[in-house]
Amino acid sequence: MPFQGLFKWLMGFFRGRKAFSLGIYGNVNTGKSTLANRVSMDWTGEAMSKVSEIPHETREVIKKERVSIKVDGKELTINLLDMPGIATKVDYHEFVDYGMSKGDAQQRAKEATKGIIEAIKWLEHVDIALVVMDACLDPYTQVNITILGNLEARNIPVIIVANKIDKKSAKPERIRAAFPQHSVVEISALKGDNVNKLYEEIVKRAR
Amino acid sequence: MAIQFEFISSDTVMGKSSEEKINIIMKSVRKDKILVLEEPLTPAEEKLLIMKTMTAITRDFPGIEVCSLGNTVDDLKSRVIKFLGGKTSGLTVVGPSNLVHQVKRDPNKLRFVAGK
Ligand SMILES: Nc1nc2c(ncn2[C@@H]2O[C@H](COP(=O)(O)OP(=O)(O)OP(=O)(O)O)[C@@H](O)[C@H]2O)c(=O)[nH]1
Numbered sequence: 007m008p009f010q011g012l013f014k015w016l017m018g019f020f021r022g023r024k025a026f027s028l029g030i031y032g033n034v035n036t037g038k039s040t041l042a043n044r045v046s047m048d049w050t051g052e053a054m055s056k057v058s059e060i061p062h063e064t065r066e067v068i069k070k071e072r073v074s075i076k077v078d079g080k081e082l083t084i085n086l087l088d089m090p091g092i093a094t095k096v097d098y099h100e101f102v103d104y105g106m107s108k109g110d111a112q113q114r115a116k117e118a119t120k121g122i123i124e125a126i127k128w129l130e131h132v133d134i135a136l137v138v139m140d141a142c143l144d145p146y147t148q149v150n151i152t153i154l155g156n157l158e159a160r161n162i163p164v165i166i167v168a169n170k171i172d173k174k175s176a177k178p179e180r181i182r183a184a185f186p187q188h189s190v191v192e193i194s195a196l197k198g199d200n201v202n203k204l205y206e207e208i209v210k211r212a213r
Numbered sequence: 214m215a216i217q218f219e220f221i222s223s224d225t226v227m228g229k230s231s232e233e234k235i236n237i238i239m240k241s242v243r244k245d246k247i248l249v250l251e252e253p254l255t256p257a258e259e260k261l262l263i264m265k266t267m268t269a270i271t272r273d274f275p276g277i278e279v280c281s282l283g284n285t286v287d288d289l290k291s292r293v294i295k296f297l298g299g300k301t302s303g304l305t306v307v308g309p310s311n312l313v314h315q316v317k318r319d320p321n322k323l324r325f326v327a328g329k
């Protein structure tokens with residue numbers, strides 16, 4: 007198929023000039039922003055996102071452009087996209103339980119719903135997706151399945167990140183068992199354990 | 214309070230666009246019904262359902278719980294099967310989250326806790 011070859015070459019040519027966009031997806035609170043900060047810190051020396059134990063901390067897509075990652079002499083330039091955590095419900099009462107005023111909680115809920123829509127709209131425009139899961143929790147959530155299903159349907163390369171492995175109750179093997187068709191990298195975004203393995207996987211996949 | 218279930222057969226949604234299907238679901242969920250769809254939603258439809266839900270959320274309606282089982286990949290094979298009038302296996306359950314508190318699943322089983 008000569009045309010396919012030409013097409014691939016052209017794509018490669020344009021890719022060479024354009025940075026890859028890497029979307030960080032997942033359920034709420036899984037550590038996406040902690041990971042985004044870790045990657046950003048490692049390669050640019052600056053953090054990019056706010057982290058909180060209160061769910062829906064990220065309520066708009068946070069971008070860090072042209073981050074250069076080097077692995078084994080190979081360099082890859084990516085646009086990092088820290089996505090709002092995706093959920094099928096947003097209950098403001100949950101924020102009140104964290105000590106927020108009713109007004110603030112309702113405002114946060116409103117922003118969270120907008121952020122979720124924005125994150126979903128981006129799904130088909132990323133070049134690679136990291137799907138971050140909290141290794142202490144049941145990985146078989148509808149949000150994970152919906153995110154993965156949409157990425158698979160569009161042939162977007164996926165790396166599953168089993169995060170929070172520094173915690174005693176972490177069971178990353180559950181994630182591997184739930185999604186055997188994908189590669190899973192076990193990390194602690196907080197402590198930095200195993201993130202080098204993740205960089206290797208990203209560079210491997212970005213071609 | 215009594216919990217109402219509604220069963221939507223494949224025939225009911227046959228020939229309907231994704232948009233129309235999601236509207237049917239949202240209408241029932243807003244009436245505090247738990248829906249069981251014989252034909253599971255595709256990932257693209259699930260995505261649409263979440264977006265529609267986000268625009269519908271208010272103080273009194275915090276969102277939904279949804280669970281799809283089985284063949285949800287909208288691949289060519291399942292599209293051909295559907296086109297020929299056949300059914301792909303699986304199902305989707307959707308309910309308002311203030312009624313359906315928890316959905317637990319594993320590859321072939323689904324369990325949910327409902328009540329007010
Ligand atoms: N123990 C441990 N805690 C972590 C790790 N990564 C994140 N956390 C904690 O998990 C909580 C949520 O972290 P975030 O990075 O804000 O999570 P997020 O996925 O961006 O959350 P949203 O933006 O709200 O969806 C914070 O309290 C983090 O400190 C980890 O590797 N280990």
Ligand SMILES: [Mg+2]
Binds near residue numbers: 057
């Ligand atoms: Mg975040």
